[in-house]
Amino acid sequence: MLPLPVLEKAQTELVNYADSGMSVMELSHRSGLFTDIITGAEQLLRDLMNIPDNYKVLFVQGGASQQFAMVPLNLLSNSKKADYVNTGSWSKKAIKEAKKYGEVRVIASSEDKNFSYIPEVTSSMIDPEADYVHITTNNTIEGTAFQNIPDTGGVPLVADMSSNILSEEIDVSKFGLIYAGAQKNIGPAGLTVVIIREDLIGHAPESCPTMLDYKTHSESGSLYNTPPTYGIYMAKLVFEWLKELGGLKEMEKINRKKAELLYGFLGQSAMFQSPVQEDSRSIMNIPFVSPSAELDAAFVKEAKEAGLETLKGHRSVGGMRASIYNAMPVEGVEALVEFMKHFEEKHAQ
Amino acid sequence: MLPLPVLEKAQTELVNYADSGMSVMELSHRSGLFTDIITGAEQLLRDLMNIPDNYKVLFVQGGASQQFAMVPLNLLSNSKKADYVNTGSWSKKAIKEAKKYGEVRVIASSEDKNFSYIPEVTSSMIDPEADYVHITTNNTIEGTAFQNIPDTGGVPLVADMSSNILSEEIDVSKFGLIYAGAQKNIGPAGLTVVIIREDLIGHAPESCPTMLDYKTHSESGSLYNTPPTYGIYMAKLVFEWLKELGGLKEMEKINRKKAELLYGFLGQSAMFQSPVQEDSRSIMNIPFVSPSAELDAAFVKEAKEAGLETLKGHRSVGGMRASIYNAMPVEGVEALVEFMKHFEEKHAQ
Incomplete structure (x- = not known):
């Protein structure tokens, strides 16, 4: 679902954006008009979520499912160990994918009661050597959500926020990496937002596909190749709507x-x-x-x-x-x- | 650039698609309405390109740049050797990426004359053991295009057709795999079309990211996760426009x-x-x-x-x-x- 005022604005501008005679879908991703859209979208998201300066905002493709691989490919750079919390179908998919690339430990799970609750996660459960801890903040199918963000000490916390990003205030600085498919609260499907602390970028191995390396997107301002331009435009309209609403x-x-x-x-x-x-x-x-x-x-x-x-x-x-x-x-x-x-x-x- | 009648139709339907009260951007990818869109788009593309039954049509994300990795990851399954033709910037990127995954040989190149021509490719140049031969049929930046499709004998021919797919009649059966980012002749950026001969699916190694395995998308009818639904809808409108035009x-x-x-x-x-x-x-x-x-x-x-x-x-x-x-x-x-x-x-x- 998208806000009606957003859809109506998109409709008005569809054939002729900003008097350019072109649709946003026709703009070159290197054009001035599109540069304004992508930098505007990023700034709005930074303002809405109060994203600290040492975090990059990336607009990528492939949905959460592609992040399930990108996270371990990029972040398993030292011990090659990661701790995961299993709170449902999406956590399970993330765990399965991560196992391809390193040693994955499930440190807490609610599978015993059909994922009807969020298990307690305390810092003592976490392997201090782990390269990261992964949680799914909101579980779409099971209807559960973390009420408090676990304290993972010095181990970076990675969160799949696909189904609750922008739904409430969160403290981004508690996370090393946040990712979200756009299609719940951001915009149309086909766009994925990644918010990543800068020190976690640049550790992917040589064998990592270029498009799956966060560095590729970070260094190019998400313009390494043609991004999903229309999705980014729609996201900007949604961010503007949220801002007008009061954030x-x-x-x-x-x-x-x-x-x-x-x-x-x-x-x-x-x-x-x-x-x-x-x-x-x-x-x-x-x-x-x-x-x-x-x-x-x-x-x-x-x-x-x-x-x-x-x-x-x-x-x-x-x-x-x-x-x-x-x-x-x-x-x-x-x-x-x-x-x-x-x-x-x-x-x- | 998109055909004006296509943009106008998209504009009319943007807020309320097919009297559903919803935008296409809001349709679940499992809904009946979206199923009609994606199966309709596939059938139209099959009709337009006369795609044989032993080829799958996949709607994926990531553009040609992601295909540069997906092709070797999936197809380097026997000798781990591939032959590439270097006809410009995009070929070079494809070659660089493939080198991460196997032994890449450049069998012909026009780099000597600033990529101002298409080098001759004869079957005797091709390593019969190669897992595939890769060409860029149309070179966007350099303005060159293959006038004849090389005969690669029993070695599957892979083609990046991002900038000339649907521009002329081609014989799909000469290719093992064709890929194209949508943003030139198909629809908005963020959608990638892959046409792949069935026997080339299913050979990716365990370490291949799930989203980069053609099998994932082939087995799920491109619905393993939420696809770029609006891009597929726009592609369908473009395919309809092409059909009405006379194919x-x-x-x-x-x-x-x-x-x-x-x-x-x-x-x-x-x-x-x-x-x-x-x-x-x-x-x-x-x-x-x-x-x-x-x-x-x-x-x-x-x-x-x-x-x-x-x-x-x-x-x-x-x-x-x-x-x-x-x-x-x-x-x-x-x-x-x-x-x-x-x-x-x-x-x-």
Whole structure:
């Protein structure tokens, strides 16, 4: 989902951007107009997230899945050991990929309880020799999220923030590297944002594909080859929308309000409940279940008929899931809760 | 450059695609609407290029630069030797990257004459043990293009067609693998098309990043992770435009007409000339020079003032270059030739 004002602005400018007679899709990535777009997007993101000067912002391609390889390829430069926290499907994919390139240790996991909580991570669990520690801050499918960022001491913390970047204020300086596919809170699919502390750049081995070396993108200002220019333009529009809204402080308030609406209803419902432990709940992805698979199916079907789309849970966990990313207005969650109330009344015995 | 009717259609549909109430940028890549887009795009490309059934069409990310690594990573599976033809800047990058992964031999090169011609490639030059032969069919910066596809016998031929795919009819069955960044003739940057013979898939080593293994994308129908959905949608619109135009046969006729207009003028001009050998000329990228760097600069400046953009040659070769991709109408080339005539008269001694 993208904010409507952003889509409307993109529509207005699509054929003729800034009176250039060209679409953004037609601009050369070396042109002055595109330089303004990419440097503007970077500056807006730096302002929104308060990114310290010793971090680079990179606009790359390939999604989180490509980062699963880029992180170990670039960061396993000393001990070749890394510590991972396993909190769900995406963590598992990251772990599997990293094992190709070094010694991976899972230091905490919530797999024992179907990933329904965030396990505790303390500094004593971390191998001080590890090249990095990896976490997934928000677990899209399981609906969990880290409430506090673990203290990893001198070991760089790497975070997959694909599904909660820009949803709340975070302290970037606690991380060595943050990556996020754009398609949840940033812009259209095909763009990946990497925020990386400068000292972690430049350690990839000779055998690392040039496009998978952070140094390639860092040294060229993300212009080593043609970047996903239109995605970067859309991201800039989203960053501007966030800034006008009041930044991440305000966005977080709205997101917490939306989440509380839904969790509040789930807490008193006789039919629906959250499968996620209370202290581990995401404000972006809220899974819920009814007492039976039949009712789940009826709910998804009737919701769709009522215009409430994509409420089906991921095929790996079943049930329902409301993804209430930044662009979802409070009214959207209110409509969902209203619909759930009616459904519960209608289907009550 | 993108065809104006394509941009206008994209603009109309941007906020609300197919009455879904959603933008294409908001569609889940697993939704029915997006499935129709990606399967439609693939079928249109298959029809346009007459792609045989034993070839897969993959929609991936990272541009040609990422293919420079993916090709050797996936195809150097037997002798670990590959033969490359060096016809310019892009070939050189491909060669440099491939050397990371195997024994690379340059079997022909035009570097001796500043890449102003296409060297002859005969089957006797090719190592029959090589895992593949690599060519760049059209050289964007240098303005050269292969007029005939070399016969590589039983050795698979790999081609970077980034700057001339869909510009003319080609026989796909002569190639083992064709790749192209989308941003010249297909759609917006951030999408890469790979056409690969099935027997060349599945030979990447364990250490190959999952996202760089053709098998990953082939087995998942290019949906292993979220693909660049909007880029694929735009590509589909371009493919539809090409089909309506009459397909590649018609597109080739128009492209040859445009190229002949410009080459014809260059052939009789007292001021401008082509630096490219006559039997090696591209119909997509046409470099030309005046007698002095001062006149070159004046030309670029005055052309820009007259609304003729991006005529400056690449910084590595200087001079001017007209890129007349599919979306450039005949009228655009006529306007350029007209302007060149006036410039020549004005600046004649």
